[in-house]
Amino acid sequence: MDRECFRMPSGRWAASRMKNPSIVGVLCTDSQGLNLGCRGTLSDEHAGVISVLAQQAAKLTSDPTDIPVVCLESDNGNVMIQKHDGITVAVHKMAS
Numbered sequence: 001m002d003r004e005c006f007r008m009p010s011g012r013w014a015a016s017r018m019k020n021p022s023i024v025g026v027l028c029t030d031s032q033g034l035n036l037g038c039r040g041t042l043s044d045e046h047a048g049v050i051s052v053l054a055q056q057a058a059k060l061t062s063d064p065t066d067i068p069v070v071c072l073e074s075d076n077g078n079v080m081i082q083k084h085d086g087i088t089v090a091v092h093k094m095a096s
Helices: 010-017 044-058
Strands: 023-029 035-040 069-074 077-084 087-094
Touching: 023 044, 035 044, 044 069, 044 077, 044 087
Parallel strands: none
Antiparallel strands: 023 035, 023 087, 069 077, 077 087
16 A cells, blocks of 8 residues: 555545546545545445454454555455554555
């Protein structure tokens, strides 16, 4: 995942990711599942689920420095989810 999103305003980061034609959706949430910014196929209705998936994945490791990436795969593409410092980011990328 791109750590740049954790350093810049989520709306600007989302817009910059959408310039890549294979990326069709992006979303940033806080630890409560509040939508901080989204574009494309990922919307406000996905924020809570994405936040919870990242939180649950973090429970699978005892090493706090091991930050898991959740990857949901389908024939049409992947949604990658990662949490860092209270911000969860999801990127929906179409299959090439």
